[in-house]
Amino acid sequence: MKRVYNFSAGPSMLPLPVLEKAAAELVCYGDSGMSVMEMSHRSPAYEAIIGDAQKLIRSLMNIPDNYKVLFLQGGASTQFASVPLNLMNKNKAADYVITGQFSKKAYEEGKKYGDCKLVASSEDRNNTYIPQLTRWNFRFNRADYVHICFNNTIYGTKFNYIPDTGDIPLAADMSSCILSEPVDVSKFGVIYAGAQKNVAPAGLTIVIVREDLLGNARPETPTMLDWKIMADNDSMYNTPPCYSIYMAKLVFEYIQGLGGLEAMKAYNQKKCAILYDYLDSQDYYIAPVEKEYRSMMNVTFVTGDADLDKKFAKEAGACGLQNIKGHRSVGGMRASIYNAMPIEGVEALVAFMKDFAAANPKK
Numbered sequence: 001m002k003r004v005y006n007f008s009a010g011p012s013m014l015p016l017p018v019l020e021k022a023a024a025e026l027v028c029y030g031d032s033g034m035s036v037m038e039m040s041h042r043s044p045a046y047e048a049i050i051g052d053a054q055k056l057i058r059s060l061m062n063i064p065d066n067y068k069v070l071f072l073q074g075g076a077s078t079q080f081a082s083v084p085l086n087l088m089n090k091n092k093a094a095d096y097v098i099t100g101q102f103s104k105k106a107y108e109e110g111k112k113y114g115d116c117k118l119v120a121s122s123e124d125r126n127n128t129y130i131p132q133l134t135r136w137n138f139r140f141n142r143a144d145y146v147h148i149c150f151n152n153t154i155y156g157t158k159f160n161y162i163p164d165t166g167d168i169p170l171a172a173d174m175s176s177c178i179l180s181e182p183v184d185v186s187k188f189g190v191i192y193a194g195a196q197k198n199v200a201p202a203g204l205t206i207v208i209v210r211e212d213l214l215g216n217a218r219p220e221t222p223t224m225l226d227w228k229i230m231a232d233n234d235s236m237y238n239t240p241p242c243y244s245i246y247m248a249k250l251v252f253e254y255i256q257g258l259g260g261l262e263a264m265k266a267y268n269q270k271k272c273a274i275l276y277d278y279l280d281s282q283d284y285y286i287a288p289v290e291k292e293y294r295s296m297m298n299v300t301f302v303t304g305d306a307d308l309d310k311k312f313a314k315e316a317g318a319c320g321l322q323n324i325k326g327h328r329s330v331g332g333m334r335a336s337i338y339n340a341m342p343i344e345g346v347e348a349l350v351a352f353m354k355d356f357a358a359a360n361p362k363k
């Protein structure tokens, strides 16, 4: 069967050359005589894989030497607890910005551990924008960290700037935008991301954390959630998500082969522009997000008629443009066009949108 264009928000498409390489190596990896899935994580062959993955992500993201990269399990959602457990250690206080469902979940989780203040929110306009934040939004001498979600997967918004939090460490959920473009890691205390949007199959969570923030986890922190313990053990305190890390390594190599994150960004900009330019050129579909906060990765739009939206998703699916239905909480359509979505997929989507609009005039 032919592969479809899969617009799923996650798990989502992986680059075809990566899948093909993994398939070729599936049964027998190199001269090991076994699959990566069957390998001891302490074997030299596997240590080379995880070591290369570490080196590659450091070089791709230009991660400074004073940051650790951890390969963990539990998904981004586990980090909603890990962040407060590891960082809410001085004043037992943190500042949160809500720009969508995941940042709200992070805030709710954080509240279990101390004084979490909601310092800004975009809920007043249905999360169609990103609040402008300055240092004065944050509780200087009080907040142990500030938490944001950099790209809002469900609403299709993205921070178009990095908030200045002064001396307060900035914690960012980058699950749906990591590796989509260069980012100045040094502006963050910690960056975390579930892998299943832009990096690898589900099961791997990447944490990039500044070293000086390690070692002061709260006493009740479960061993498995303590970043310092994971860092001291090179992410192998216990069995890591071996196969997902291997897949991540292949994806890192693939991105490096394209020319790194600058090249990736150029490709992603070109790709999302095809869709946004079309959306801006017509009035059948409505793109609710304010232009300057549009995500490159998740593009949301509606027809304004719930029945038509439903029909759209169904018919698009039948044409090989799958999983275009918006998140169950917001409805409408959402095209997740992560790194691995080819330009041809977006072109096919726009062609379908034109046909659909012509065939389904609004009353």
Ligand SMILES: *Cc1c(COP(=O)(O)O)cnc(C)c1O
Pocket (backbone or CB within 6 Å): 010, 074, 075, 076, 077, 078, 102, 149, 151, 152, 153, 173, 174, 175, 176, 194, 195, 197
């Ligand atoms: C998908 C997603 C999550 C949830 O990730 P899990 O790995 O399923 O826990 C959290 N935050 C953002 C921004 C996401 O896109």
